Amino acid sequence: LEKKSSSDPAPTRGHPLIDQRAAAKGRVDFVRVEGWEAAGSAAGAELGPDEIGNLKVKSFTAGTTSQGYEARAEAGQQLRQQVAEGDPPAPQVGLYERLVRHLQVLESQGKLAVARAKGEPPLPSFDRWRFGAKRFGQYLVDQSHVHEALDKAVLAALGGRIGGETGGEGEEASGAMRALSLVGPAVGLSRSEALRSDITALSNASAATGAAAAAAAAAGAGGAAAAAAGGGEAPAAEAAVPASPTTETIAYVRLIEQLGQKASVSISPNGKEQKERDSPTPSFLSLTSSSSSSGSNTTSDASATISLTDAARLRLFAHTFTLLVTHLTNGMRIGAKAVECLPALRAAKAVSFFQEYPPSVGDPMRAFRGAVDEAGRGLSEGEVQLVEGELGPAMVKASLLLKVLAVEEREEEVAGLV
Numbered sequence: 001l002e003k004k005s006s007s008d009p010a011p012t013r014g015h016p017l018i019d020q021r022a023a024a025k026g027r028v029d030f031v032r033v034e035g036w037e038a039a040g041s042a043a044g045a046e047l048g049p050d051e052i053g054n055l056k057v058k059s060f061t062a063g064t065t066s067q068g069y070e071a072r073a074e075a076g077q078q079l080r081q082q083v084a085e086g087d088p089p090a091p092q093v094g095l096y097e098r099l100v101r102h103l104q105v106l107e108s109q110g111k112l113a114v115a116r117a118k119g120e121p122p123l124p125s126f127d128r129w130r131f132g133a134k135r136f137g138q139y140l141v142d143q144s145h146v147h148e149a150l151d152k153a154v155l156a157a158l159g160g161r162i163g164g165e166t167g168g169e170g171e172e173a174s175g176a177m178r179a180l181s182l183v184g185p186a187v188g189l190s191r192s193e194a195l196r197s198d199i200t201a202l203s204n205a206s207a208a209t210g211a212a213a214a215a216a217a218a219a220g221a222g223g224a225a226a227a228a229a230g231g232g233e234a235p236a237a238e239a240a241v242p243a244s245p246t247t248e249t250i251a252y253v254r255l256i257e258q259l260g261q262k263a264s265v266s267i268s269p270n271g272k273e274q275k276e277r278d279s280p281t282p283s284f285l286s287l288t289s290s291s292s293s294s295g296s297n298t299t300s301d302a303s304a305t306i307s308l309t310d311a312a313r314l315r316l317f318a319h320t321f322t323l324l325v326t327h328l329t330n331g332m333r334i335g336a337k338a339v340e341c342l343p344a345l346r347a348a349k350a351v352s353f354f355q356e357y358p359p360s361v362g363d364p365m366r367a368f369r370g371a372v373d374e375a376g377r378g379l380s381e382g383e384v385q386l387v388e389g390e391l392g393p394a395m396v397k398a399s400l401l402l403k404v405l406a407v408e409e410r411e412e413e414v415a416g417l418v
Contacts, residue, residue, distance in 0.1 A: 095376025153260025179375035206240030263312035318390035
């Protein structure tokens with residue numbers, strides 16, 4: 001805004017609040033201010049220089065010159081030309097970074113919040129979590145059911161092939177199928193086996209703790225009389241590992257199983273993927289596709305459609321990404337919290353879920369990120385957007401698996417496996 005003074009030359013024709021000399025340079029600055037609506041209500045429909053000058057600035061974005069706009073316009077024209085020619089440009093960031101940023105946007109919009117029942121108090125902050133062996137056992141059981149279902153669904157979607165062999169002889173696998181193979185059990189990041197090991201270890205440790213407690217009670221004062229009154233047997237200790245998953249987990253498992261059925265393929269005797277009898281129904285369309293006014297099916301139009309089978313594969317990819325990225329980024333913190341609440345877990349070797357990977361994996365996060373980025377190189381923009389569309393629901397369901405640990409239990413509830 002131009003500050004008027006008696007020494008300033010007469011302003012050129014135009015809006016009185018625009019500095020015409022700055023505007024002539026083709027520069028635009030963006031300023032965010034506080035109290036604009038309140039000031040507007042007090043001053044009327046329009047704000048004068050004095051009212052605007054008194055507003056408090058919250059943020060300022062450096063100006064963009066006309067040359068910058070021209071450069072961006074030229075880049076946009078090149079992008080449109082590449083899309084029109086069927087040659088999509090290389091992404092500016094890898095798929096891993098793009099999906100993580102999308103999750104951050106969803107979180108900032110409040111779309112990843114876990115719903116609470118009416119009257120249910122808010123979950124405690126992570127530093128206040130305190131849970132016992134039974135809740136930790138429930139957590140392991142829930143995770144195990146989901147990861148087992150996911151592994152089976154991915155294998156079904158790949159036709160039972162786990163080594164990344166996603167195309168038969170003389171044929172090329174779809175980008176969705178290849179992407180799913182890159183993050184499936186073959187990469188060594190599957191958590192199913194580690195979870196089974198932890199559940200067994202926790203069950204054994206819980207049984208040993210219960211037996212020791214029963215023996216100590218029987219040997220103590222009055223133990224014999226208590227045993228006689230109770231029929232000669234000490235009461236069995238409550239198992240630390242529940243037999244069944246939670247209702248929310250069962251619903252999540254069913255969803256994954258349904259996606260696996262929709263994404264599954266049949267393999268012919270010669271090892272080739274059998275094509276669908278009918279033409280694939282175009283369930284999703286890339287935003288870069290355009291409908292033909294003449295009704296003819298062009299090559300570009302056909303490549304823009306995503307079959308129902310590939311759509312299910314991409315949704316499975318989104319759930320795989322969400323479960324693994326949350327575990328790889330927060331798993332160590334949860335594992336450390338579990339050992340803090342239940343110190344005997346480490347001695348019981350019930351923490352494989354958080355730290356044990358095949359030697360071939362190396363750094364699991366680096367391996368995962370590399371696999372996701374490689375998967376992204378074979379996906380179209382429409383396919384990536386389909387994955388992004390599934391991330392929100394997948395993250396909410398993955399967050400529900402942590403809810404059983406987000407408590408502040410009393411000392412007597414935590415006691416049992418220490």
